[in-house]
Amino acid sequence: LSRWWAWQFALVTLATTYLTPSQGKNVEFPSDTLINNVVVHPRTGRLYVGAVNSLYQLSPDLGLESRTETGPKRDNRQCTPPVTDACEEAVDTDNHNKLLLVHEAKDVLVVCGSVFRGICSLRNLSNVEQLLYFSDTKGEKSYVASAEERVSVGYGSHDSTKLISTRILQDYGDWVVFDSIIEASAVQANPFVLRYLHDFRFAFKDDGFVYFVFSRTLGVQDTKNFTFISRMCEDDQGYFSYTELQLNCSAENKYNKAQAAYVATPGNVLAQTMTKSGKYGQVSASDKVLFVTFTSDEDPSTSAMCMYPVRSINKRLMEIIEACYSKNGVINQSTAVYSPYSSKSEELSKYKCGAEFLPSPLASKAEFALTAEPSLVRKGHLTAVAVAVEMRHAVAFLGTATGEVLKVHLSAHPEVYGRAPGEVTGDKVNKNLLFDSSHRHLYITTEKKITKVPVQACHLKTDCHSCVSMKDPYCGWCVLEGRCTRKQECSRSMEQNTWLWSPDQQCVQIQSFNPPNLSCKKTQQVGKERAVLEDVNQHAYFSESFPSVVESPPRAKFSSYYVSVPVKILVNNQIEVTSGEYHFYNCAATVRKNQNTPCIACVTSEWGCQWNARDHSCSDRDDGVGGDHIVKPQQVSRDSCPQFESPEPLLIPVGFEIPISFQGRNLDIYTVSYTATDEYNRLWGLCFIWYRDTERKIDSTLTVVLYNCSVGREDCSLCKHADATYQCVWCAASRTCVYQDLCPSPQPAQCPDPEITDIIPRFGPLNGRISVTIRGSNMGIKKEDIKKITVAGVDCDHQADRYSVSTSTQVDKNSPVYKQLNFIILSFQDPKPVAVEPAKGPAAGGTIITIKGEDLDTATKDDVTVTVGGFPCEVLSFGKRITCTTGKYRGQKVPSDPLTVTVNYGRNTTKDVPAAYQYSDNPKIIDYNPKASFLCGGRRIVVVGSGFDLIQRATMKVLPFPDEFSQNTTPVEVSFVQEALSKNDTVLQFESPEVKSPYDSQSLRTVLYLDNMNEELKGFDYHPDPTFNDLAKNVITETSIIIVTHVSIYQIHFKIVKDFILMFSHWIISVSLQVKFGHGEWLVGSVYYARKDDIPLAIIIPAVIIPMLLFIAVSVYCYRRKSQQAEREYEKVKHQLENLEESVRDRCKKEFTDLMIEMEDHTSDLSEARIPFLDYKTYTDRNFFLPSKDGANDTMITREIQIPEARKAIVAQALNQFSNLLNSKPFLINFIRTLESRPDFNARSRGYFASLLTVALHGKLEYYTDIMRTLLLELMDEHVQNKNPKLMLRRSETVVERMLCNWMSICLYQFLRDTAGEPLYKLFKALKHQVEKGPVDAKMKKAKYTLNDTGLLGDDVEYSVLTLQVLVHGEGPDVTPVKVLNCDTISQVKEKIIDQVYRNLPYSQRPKVENVALEWRPGSTGQILSDLDLTSQKEGRWKRLNTLAHYNVSSFHQHQDSHEEKNSLLEDDNTFHLVRPADEIDEVKSKRGSMKDKAMTKAITEIYLTRLLSVKGTLQQFVDDFFRSVLGSSSVVPPAVKYFFDFLDEQALRHDNVDEETLHIWKTNSLPSRFWVNILRNPHFMFDVHVTEVVDASLHVIAQTFMDACTKTEHKLSRESPSNKLLYAKEISTYKKMVDDYYKGIRQMVPVSDQDMNTHLAEVSRQHTDKLNTQVALHQLYQYASKYYDVIIQSLDEDPAAQNKQLTLRLQQIAAALENKVTDL
DSSP: OOOOOOOOOEEOOOOOOOOOOOOTTOEEEEOSSOEEEEEEOTTTOOEEEEETTEEEEEOTTOOEEEEEEOOOEEEOTTSOSSOOTTOTTOEEEOOOEEEEEEETTTTEEEEEESSGGGOEEEEESSOTTSEEEEOSOSGGGGOOEESOTTSOOSOOTTOOOOSSOOBOSSOBTTBOTTOBOOOOHHHHSSOOOGGGOOEEEEEEEETTEEEEEEEEOOSSSOOOOEEEEEEEETTOSSOTTOEEEEEEESTTOOBOEEEEEEEEOOHHHHHHHHHHHTSSOSOOTTSOEEEEEEEOSSOTTEEEEEEEEHHHHHHHHHHHHHHHHHSTTEETTEEOEEOTTOOOOOOGGGSOTTOTTSOOSEEEOGGGOEEEOOSEEEESOEEEEEEEEETTEEEEEEEETTSOEEEEEOSSSOEEEEEOSSOOOSOOOOSOOEEOTTSSEEEEEOSSEEEEEESOOGGGOOSHHHHHHTOOTTOEEETTTTEEEOGGGSTTTTSTTSEEEGGGOOOOEEEEEESSEEETTOOOOOEEEEESOTTTTTTSOEEEEOOOTTTOSOSOOOSSSEEEEEEEEEETTTEEEEEEEEEEEOGGGGGGGOTTSHHHHHHTSTTOEEEETTTTEEEEOOTTOOSTTEEOOOSSOOTTSOEEEEEEOSEEETTSOOOOEEEEESOTTOOSOEEEEEEEOSSOEEEEEEETTTTEEEEEEEEEEEEOTTTTOOSHHHHHHSOGGGOEEEETTTTEEEEGGGOOSOOOSSOOOOEEEEEEOSEEETTOOEEEEEEEESOOSSGGGOOOOEETTEEOEEOGGGOBTTTEEEEEEOOSSOEEETTEEEEEEOOEEEEEESSEEETTOOOEEEEEEESOOOSOGGGEEEEETTEEEEEEEOSSSEEEEEOOOOOSSSSOOOEEEEEEETTTEEEEEEEEEEEEOOOEEEEEEOOEEETTOOOEEEEEEEOGGGOSOEEEEEEEOOOTTOSOSSOOOOOEEEEOSEEOSSEEEEEOOOOOTTOOGGGEEEEEEETTEEEEOTTOEEEOOOEEOOOSOOEEOTTOOOOOOEEOSSOOOOOOOOSOOOOOOTTOOOEEEEEEETTEEEEEEEEEEOOOOSSOHHHHHHHHHHHHHHHHHHHHHHHHHHHHHHHHHHHHHHHHHHHHHHHHHHHHHHHHHHHHHHHHHHHTTOOTTTSOBOOHHHHHHHHHHTTSTTGGGOHHHHTOOOOOGGGHHHHHHHHHHHHHHHTOHHHHHHHHHHHHTSTTSOHHHHHHHHHHHHHHTGGGHHHHHHHHHHHHHHHHHHHHHTTOGGGTTSSOOSHHHHHHHHHHHHHTHHHIIIIIHHHHHHHHHHHHHHHHTSOEETTTTEESSOSOGGGBOOSOOOOOEEEEEEEETTSOSOEEEEEEETTOBHHHHHHHHHHHHTTTSOGGGSOOGGGOEEEEOSSSSOEEEOSSOTTOOEETTEEEOOBTTTTTOOSOEEEEEOSOOOOGGGGOSSEESSSOOTTOOOTTSOTTSOHHHHHHTSOOGGGGTHHHHHHHHHHHHHHHHHHHHHHOTTSOOOHHHHHHHHHHHHHHHHOTTOOHHHHHHHHHHHTIIIIIHHHHHOGGGTBSOOOOHHHHHHHHHHHHHHHHHTOOSOOOOOTTSOHHHHHTHHHHHHHHHHHHHHHHHHHHSOOOOHHHHHHHHHHHHHHHGGGSOHHHHHHHHHHHHHHTHHHHHHHHHTOHHHHHTTHHHHHHHHHHHHHOOOOOO
16 A cells, blocks of 8 residues: 655745835746745656645746636535526635645645635646646545635634644545545644644654644633644554644743744754754764744744754653653653644543543643754844755855845854855745755745755855855855855865855965065065965966066156065966065165154164164164164164263253253264254143254254143133143233243232123023023132032032133023123023924924924023923034924824923923824825936835825935845945925925945835835835947938847837937038936947948038039128128217217206206205194095095094984994904904905905095004904915916905005004105105106196106197296295196196195195185286186197296296186196097198198107106206115014014915915015005005106106016016107116015014014003094994895804804894894894
8 A cells, every 4th residue: 555645734924015026137027916826846846836826837937837717616615516597705816825736656736725625636747737637526625724724725613624634645445535544533632723823834744754834822812832842653544643843942942833944854964063052962974854834922023943953852752751651641750742723621630641532643842842042033023944954064045024035154153155156036936945856046036926045155266265255155265266156166176275265264375475575775585475375386387477676676766765565466467365564674764753852763673774873874684783873773672872861851941951861872973063943832842852963963852841721721620620740820910820830929829709701591580590601710720619509599400520720610590580790690481382394294203393482592492392292302403493303102092182292401391382283194105106217316216195285395315224144344324315306295206316336236125205204115126227239220221220239138128209300411410319217327338320332422511512613603692791780880870879868867867967956955954844744634534535436535634423412322332332343353254254255345345445444443553463363364365276376466356455554554653654765755756756757748737847658748849938027926925936837727827826835734724726826926917827718729620728828927926826727728637738538639720731731740759768867867966765665684674574574484384385476475475565555556545745747757657666576477578569668677676685585684673473463452542542533434334234234143153162152142232223123133
């Protein structure tokens, strides 16, 4: 009977990992699905791979020979095979391979899967596609089991599955294939149940026994795993010999769960080591040893490998069985045996062992486990093991969970010396780690791949030192061949020292030379003594690469006293054995080492030189030369040299003469005198002795120390602290520390009083308990001198250990007041942290948070600690703001509740910012693409995930795997870093970092660092940079294709640039082709066009050149003619432009001079009292309500409200109640939101409502500001969310925008009066004066002098200046001279007279033009002048307004009466002044007139545009003065501006998509565009003046310039640009810089606190509120409440905050009182 045994049927859980394809030349086999098992055919070397749903047959080189699909199959664990349609629960189920077994004798492969309850099949070993046997109708006979819950195999309550079974593999008698042929009661008595959680890892057969290695629990509640090895006899019919032995790895069994195992012989060295240790018993080289890798439940981060000799296992098992049979299961008075898997209660001592009815199987108690100490302990998991023997040494290959296969030399101290070649991607190595039949290669199995790698890589090392540094037992240096090989590959390796084993760490070396060195003046044959090669010389021919003896030494410049020459030893003149250096010396140069002691330097040199004292020279040793003057070499002693020594004294104070004595030795050879000189510096000195005759130095070792008492001893305490040897004293007369003999005055017994010069810190918390450093002078000599320190009368603890003599001492402060010490103030303040930004960050920490508040710069950085919810936050910077880096959040709840940020100052002061910071979920990386890069980097990598907006810094780092096998004992942290290119909440973009040599692409891992969190990008590959072959074809034609080939095993995708045409000329020799990937560029060659030779060159050249020359000649002639004509035209135009420029320059100069002289008359007596500022009430009325539709008739300006007398008291009371209601923030916010939601509440209504609200709340401007901030925050959020933040505040379309405008008007009123009002008024007056100097058309409102091109008078009107002597009727005989123009209308003359006569009165107090009459008195009689009368000239239907020229007025007396002029003729519409409208051509003109006459009727306005430039130049100084007063760096910034700009800065930081440009726009829209432009366009809003339309047009140009200066947009000017833009184009850049500097200056100012701002606003309220029409404003506001009453009531009812405060009820009461409205009351 032939029985065939299947080893194990209970299989393991396989972790699902992924390993990317390896690189290099290693052979790989990729699988489409998860690989479960791999076996090797021992004879053919074929591999059989069992994977999910597939079975593969591979050649030894991993070539695919056969494949068959094994799944998925329709199955369900509740269905009994065969599974038919009757099983409704059946679904497509993956088939996991559970067992593979090669049955070589019958040439069959046993295959068991997970479907159909683990039914097995037999397949052909030569072709696995051929199914030899399969039956699903034989019941339970072909089941295997699994402890994996996700793998469905034969396992159910009605199945009697077995832990171990023996099954037949062929039909025999009544048995069919897979029948269980042993019905053993011991193991099979009880069904296999899950409670033991068996995890079988390995099985083997040895010496008639079958062994199983597995881990299991003890079957009780404890879930801890224990590792067992079980043994049974191969021919045991009843399994009675089944015995389990517990295996412990470490004395405490720390490593308790087996992961993989391997059985192999240990080799001689390991066997001897194990025997010598005494822990394993006697072990021989031929014994079997079980190598097992373990993991630890106690410390899951580590694992270990333990070794168990099979002989020791058998010995311990025999002890257990013997105890059971003869000692009742007792060893050393303790129970050593028990029966697992059994519920029987019989005691072993009651029966003989071995009977059928006794409990079986047997197992050892834990106390009698076989224990071994770990041979190797590693971080991480060891998941696979295989062991081989090389050179009598055992080498273990250990697979890890991170994808490495480590190579371990199992010596007395096992050492990991390298890793198997191949890619490391961080994936798990499967336990199927197998050798090929020759043991030269290793099959590494991972999740979806098998790789065949060599067990050694000796050939990669090219020199002996790198070869032996590997410590690889497989490798050694083949000396005679000059390469790193295995021993059998080295041809003469059996000879001694011809193959140097790597772990011995020894190479051939030159031990010595004979002679060891040579003088550069000698020649001699040099011999060598080599280490390690004593026995090789007789077998090999050696030659030395060495300079010839004739030319020795080489011609080298002896810059030092020797040179080194390289020496090489070669085999057969080709292979280098070793190398070294030989030294040539020069005795004459040795004295350069120490020129002060030339003799000593010569005779003590390592070269054996001798010194000649007579000629003062150092030369090679010459025993033939002698005499007293020759000093022979002395390697140790230098006493023979003539020398001076032993100076006395050794310490010499600076500035005091002290005689020095010294001794001489060996001076008898000198017969002449010598001279001593000294050279010294402040700290040390040398004395030199000179030989007078030759001026050569005699050896001198006269070293003395020069010292200065005053250096480093600035005060008395430091002086007294000096060592007594120096004899330093404090000289009171000079107040310095000096040598005692240099101080003429007596020495004070006591030092002066201590003096404090500095205190650190200058600010401390009120509760004290911080360290204070006091710096000063005379603060004691030792720490005990400090007796007491007080601050403001309170004792401080002296920290004696931090005391420094005289200069500083440190104390603990505990004082609540401040004290001034030597004008150094130690202030106490109460820090108040207020806010934290950002408000959230990832739980991993690493977020830099900024703490803002008041007085945060209290104490020092060392005193301050910060915690976030109790977790430390490392302080980075300390000052007005504190920044710190959050630590890792260790709480359970994520995201956390808002946590308190605590700032601790010292030991007594703690400040909290409640609910200031929240830890959120860490960012998650979902995917990234692409997944590879070349080493040159630069490829765009897109990472997709979530939570990236919380990250402040994202970097991609490429790190080399830690090289534990390097000989460098000091690890160097090397990384290649790339910052993120862009970032949002879900996407990060990087460029792959460039990896510089010498790192191999396979030893790199890529990690994303997101603040404190890092995540490895598994599967990201770095490929070596490609190399390109030379172009196969350099000559191209119009239709040829350029083909570039590359040398790389990776696919390179070229991006084709389309629509690109490269034109080649025939005379271009070549064009270079370049390929670019990321940061890498490669020149692949050059190409050129083939030359066409169809037409002879002799014909082509004349045919092309002759017409070309003719064409060039004609072109040159035409060009010269045209250029001469153009030059003449250019000179003519240039001359005209120069004349025009000169004319404009002269006119500007004259006009400016005249304006300055005349303005001086206006401004000489100008003061604040003379500037007609409006009072606050009128100022606010005009700013708030003048732009309304009713203008000056607005109710708020007229103060007229129609209220019956009887109801005035009720209305007043109700309005007061309404005022109180408006002071309720929930009501007011609700009120405004409700109104703005109504479609009929238009922009004009919103602005008017905001102005009413401003007046009504003027008494509480702090509250008004709070409302405005709240609404502004909502407006910001709305614009930012809508992705249009730049549009905010651009127009006043909302209530809050108008509120902001009014708020600025209120806050800047005083600034206008104090600073900006005067230059603005001067600008207005100068502009008005300049406009009125020239003709102004009274009807068309156009002027000769203006800044606005549309208001420029288009005709050249003749006029003259008249000076009128004006007498005002009824106001005395005083005459006022007034300058007017003879072309002025009578009304214009009146205006100028009124302006001059009443120049000291505001405009509102002057008489109006229509109320005065003008009488001309050329003689005794007078004539009343008017704009229209019976004498007015008529031109067709048009009538010209009368002017002074019409009346022939000259400079005589005028008379002005104060009575109203009535003239019905003024009602005529068809009137004109200077120019008739351009589109009204006089109909009386002949239609037959010439075209020239008709063209002349239209004025060409453009020719007068230079007047704009003239006016602009004249007014430039006034415009600049106004801009500087508003934007100048020296101007005072109102606190409201600083406060509001800081508010905008804070909000910009709060929003991610608000950049600097948007912030600039916000500031411009809130101040310059909203306030200053408004005031500039409307001076009458600030002054009591009248702005004419002509002046208003020019003011608009200046205002537009002001707006352009405040924008970031660059205006590109062209000929078509408006004249207004061109006018100030030159100055715009200056103004823009002024604005930028203004904004920067505000940002750098000291912040205005909320408290200071509220104080300022309260003062404004107190001063001006009584002057405003508050009651009228409340009444007008209520009209809106009444209009939208029902909607407001509904909105209040829906608001919980309004319900709590009963706001609805209060509004109803007000409505009932004001308008008798029916309510629910």
